[in-house]
Amino acid sequence: MITGKFTDFITGTHHKKVPKQAIDQAKLCFLDFLGVTLRGSKTRSSIAINNIVKEDSESTIIGHKKANILDSALANGIAAHCLDLDDGHRFAQMHPGACVIPAALSTCEASNKNGKEFINSIIAGYEVAISLGILVNPEHRNKGFHSTGTCGTFGATAAACYALNLDKKETLNALGLAGTQAAGLLESDHSGSMGKHLHAGKAAHTGVLSALLAKKGFTGASSIIDGKEGFISAMVNGDIKNKKLEIGNFHIQDVYFKKYPVCRHLHSTIDAAFCILNKNSIETDDIQKIIVKTYKIAANHDNYDPKTKEAIRQSLPVSLAIAVRNGNLSLDDLKTDDEIAKISSKIVTECDENLDESYPYKRSSNVIIQTEDHSYSECVDLPKGEPENQFTLNELMEKFIELNPEISADILEIINNLENYNMKELMIALDNEFKMTK
Template sequence: MTKSVSERLADFVQRATYENLPKEVVHQAKRCLLDTCGAVIAGSYHSTSGKIAQNYARSLEEPPKATIIGTDIMRSPQTAAFANGIAAHALELDDGSRHATYHPGSSIIPSSLALCEAEGKTARDLITAIAVGYEVSIRIGKSMNPHHYLKGFHPTGTVAHFGTTAACCQILNLSVEETINALGLAGSLASGINQYEIDGSLVKHLHPGNAARNGILTALLAKEGLTGPKGVIEGRLGFCHCFSDRYDISSITKGLGSEYDILSIYFKPYPSCRYVHYANEATLNILKEHPLTPEDIDQIHILTHQNAKQGSDIPDYQTVLHARLSIQYGIASILVRGKAGLQEYTDEAIKDPKVHEIAKKITIEIDPEIQKLYPNPRSMIVQIKDKKGNIYSSRVDYPKGDPENPMTDEELIDKFIDVTEGVISKKRQAEIIENTLHGSPDAPVRSLMKLLSF
C-alpha cells in the first residue's frame, strides 16, 4: 500500500539524527538559530506585540519550565514558545523561504528552544529539530504556493504548524505512528489570514506564536494517544485541498532526506517585508549612479509579480506594521533619509510628511514576464523619473540574503549585534554568538536560554 505524505514525512523525522544530517545543513540550522535569537531579543524589547505577549505570559500561573526571552520569567513551554514566536516576527527581521512564501524561523525555533529547555535537551537535539522542522514545512509550503498565499492565507500561521509539530516530535522522540498523528492534528489547528494587510493590525505577529505553541501541543497530545488523519495533507478534505486552488503533492517528498530546502532560506538585512528589500536595493542601485534628491523626483513606477503587488502595494500606510509591509514606504524612506533600518520604523518616523509625499508618487504594476519567472527569481524593477523627464531603472532578481546573494556568517553576526545593540551587553552578544554558531553539540540548551533571560 502506498504511504501517505504524512507517513513519509514521519519516517523522515523519526530517522533524522544530528550525525546523519549533512554538515552544511547543520551549519545552516545554526545560522537560523543565531538570526532568530537576534530577532526575538530585538522584538522582545522594541515591539508592542512583544511587550503584550510578555504581559500575557506574566498573567498566567504555570510551572516555570521555559524562558520568556527578554524577561526573567519562566512559564510552560507552550506559553514561552507563544510569546517568543510573537517577538520573533514582530520587527520583520526573521528568515524566510521565497518558494514557500513563509517565515519558518519565527515559529520553529521558539517552539524548539522552549521544549528543549523544558525537557533538558542538548544543542544536538535542538539543531536536529530545527533542521527537520524547516524541511517538513518548507516542502509543504512550496507545494501549494503562491496560490495558498494569494487565496488570503498567511503561511507563517498555517504551513508553520507542520514545521513546529515535526520539530517537537523529533525532540520528544515520538514514534512514527505518534508523529503521523501529530501532523494530522496540526492540519486542523493551522490558521492565519492576511486581512492585516488591509489595515496594518498587529495580529500578523500572533501567527508564528500560535504555530509555535500548537506544535508543542500537537506533539504532546499525540504522545498521549490522540489521533489525527493520515491523509491530512493530500486527502480529499486535507490541508492542500482546503487551503489552496493549486498544489503539487509529489514535490513534498521528492528528494526527501537527500535534498534540503533549509539551504534555500533567505536572511533579511532590513526590518521589513521581503518584497520591500527588492525595492530598497534597486533604489540604492539607482542612487549610486544618480544621486537624486526627493525634490528631483517626479514619479516612481515598480514592475513586479502578483505576490508583491497584493501584499506590499501600500501607499497610504497607517501603522508601523503597514509601513514594514509597504514598498512605497521603504523606497521613500531611502530617498528622504538614505536608510530604512529599525529607527525608520517607529510611530514618529512613519508620520514624516516628506516620506509620505514621495510614497504617493509610487505606483506598482504586475509585469507578465516577471510573473512567468516567479518564484525563481521574484524580480522587481524600479523606475525613477525625475522632473527633467529622465528615467533611471534598476532590476533586482536576488537581493542580499538570498542563497544566490548570501549573507556570510560575519554579516549575520553583524546583523545580530546591530539589532541587539542597547538591549544586551557586548559580552552577552559574544556569548550568544559563540553558543549558537560554535557551541558543542553536547551543550545543554538551558545554558543558551540563561543568556536569553535578562
Template structure:
C-alpha cells in the first residue's frame, strides 16, 4: 500500500493561501522530513501517550471508553490504558479524549492549538489498523501537525476571540493529512477529505464557563471526524477543494481577520519543531508566571504564601481576555491567576488539580 501524499503535475502548483497549495507544500515537506523532525514526532507521541494512559483513568476517559464498548465497534486499534481493540475512528476518539482531559498535552503558540491530542491519537489508531511501520507513523504525525499549525495561524487570534476552540476546529484538517498519509490516499482523495472535514470542524469555548468535560472531547472528536472524512473520501465521497479559502470556506466562516500568507510551509523548519510540551497541567498562558516564581524561589529560597500580599503577572491580551473566576476544574486550569497561585501554595510542579483542590484549597490573595 502506498503511503505517499501525491503532488500535482509539474508546473501546476496552486496559488498561495489555498487548499491546493497547502497540499503541494505538504507533498514537498514529505520528501524533506529529516531526523530532527522525526525525533520531535517521537517525543511528542511518547509524551502524549503517557498522558493518555493517565487520562484513561479519569471520568472523561472512563465515560468515552464505556461509550466505545457499548457501541461495539470491533477493529485492530488499541487504546492506551484500556483493554480491548476498536475500529480506528473509535479508538482515536477514546485516546484523544483521554489524553486531552488532564491539561498536559502539547501546545503551539501562534495557532493556539494542541495538535498532538488528535494527530497522535488518529495516527496511532490508523497505523495499527493498516499495519503501518513506525517510520510511517512518525511521518504522518509530522505532516498532520504541519497542517494544524499552518491553518490555525491563518485564522487566529480572531478565531479564538469569536468563541471557537482552535484545537477542536483546526485539528480535524491535520488528522485528514495524517490518516490519509497512512491510508495511501491520492491527491484528489486528500483534497476531497479536507473538504469533507471542513463540515466536521467545530468546537466552542463555552465549556470554560459550564460543562467543562467537553474540553477533553475536543481532543478526541477531531480525531474521529478526520478519520471518517478519510474513509469516505477513499470510497469516492467528494468535498470542496476550496474548503479553506473559498467564499464560504473555513477561513471566512471562522475568522474576522485572516492571514493567508501564514499558510505557507517552512520546508526547512517544519511546524512540529515549534510545538512545546507542557511541564505543568495548566493553560500555557500561566506557565511563564509559574516559571518566574520558580526562579525566584531557586534564587532566594522558599516563600510562604502567608508572606505574599499580592502577585502581578504580566502577560498578553488573549490571556487577559480569557481570565474569569474559575467555577470548574477546567476553569481552574485555564485561569492564570489560579494556576500561578496554586504553584505558590503547593510548588511549581505537575499537580493533580481535582474538583477538591480547585474548590477547597485556599490560594494567595
C-alpha cells in the first residue's frame, strides 16, 4: 500500500536522520520560493485571490496580509507558481515547491513550530510529491494531468501532516482525503490561462485541509493511490506495474531552479540560442532561419500566436524570438510586437527522434541559426539549474534580487540560521527585512 509507505516516511522523518545536503537544499528551496513568491504576489492572479480571502491572524500571505491557515496556503501557492520561475523535478515532471512550501509555511507559522520542524515538513512534502511523480510519469502526464496539481496535493498533505504532528492513522486518512481531491489538467497550462496557477494553490490548500480534517477524525481511503478505483487506476495511462516506488531517497536534493520565466521545456532551447549569440556577432536582421531540433514535448510547445502572457510562457517560438531580439528573457521581456512575430515566423521546431529517446534523462535541444553566409549550431542537453548544472548560491541570490531589487540581501543570514527561529519569529524577521506584507 503506497499510502502506508508514505505514512511511514512522514511520521519517521527526524532532523537527525536527514542528510545535511537535504537540509541545505531545503533552505535553498525556501530562499528561491520567497523570492519568486514575493514578486509573484504583485501579479493579477495573486491580487485576484487576495481580493477574495479575508484577513486573519494565523499565517502570512506573502506580499499582502495575514489570513487563516487555509487561505494563506492557497494564496501563496498561486503566487509561487504564477511566474513560471519556481523549482521543479525533471523525472517527477512537476513543481513541488509551489505546493509543498505554502502548506508547510502556513501550518508551521500558525502552530509556531521551530525552524527544524519547518525544514523537515518541507523535506517530507518534497519526498512524497516527487516519488509519486516519478512513479506515475510520463504516463500520468501523457493522459493530460498536470503533476504539480495532482502529485503536489499529496506532497502538500505530507508537509501539513508533519507540521501538525499527525499520528500514523491520521496521516493515512489525510493522504486518502488528498487523493480524492487531487486535480489539475494540462489544458489549463497549454491554453495560456491562470488555471495553471490555481493548480499549485489548490494543492497547497487541499494538503492543509486534508491534514486538518484527519486530525479531527475525518477518514480517507487508505487505498486511494493503488486501489482498484484509486489514483493510479483512474489517472495513469499505461502499465506501471514494473516501476518501483522510490521513497526515502531525499529527492529534494535533485530539484532544479529556473532562470527564465517560461515553461521548463523551453529552457534548453533558450540556453542553446544564448550560447550561439554570445559567441558570435549576429544581427537580428541577418537571421534567415532558426531550426530547433528537440524532444517531442518541447517541440509541441509550438503556439506561434499566443494571446496572453501565460501563453507566451508556453510558446517555444515566441519565447525564443523574444530572447533572440532582446538578448535576455526576463519577466519584463514577455511582450510581443511585429518584430517578435517576424522573428518567430523564421523559427521551425522539429521533434528529433534521437533527442526524444533520451528524455527525461536529458532535455536536449539543438538550435541552428542560419544567416546568408553562416550556419551556427549549439546543443544543450540539460538547461541551467539542473542538479548536473547547478545554480551557485550567488546566482540564486542574484535571481532573488533581480526579482525584488528593493530588498536587502541580508535575507541570506536569516535563511542560514533557519533552525534557530520559531516560525512566528521567522516571519516577523522576514517581514522586517523586506516588508513582506503590506
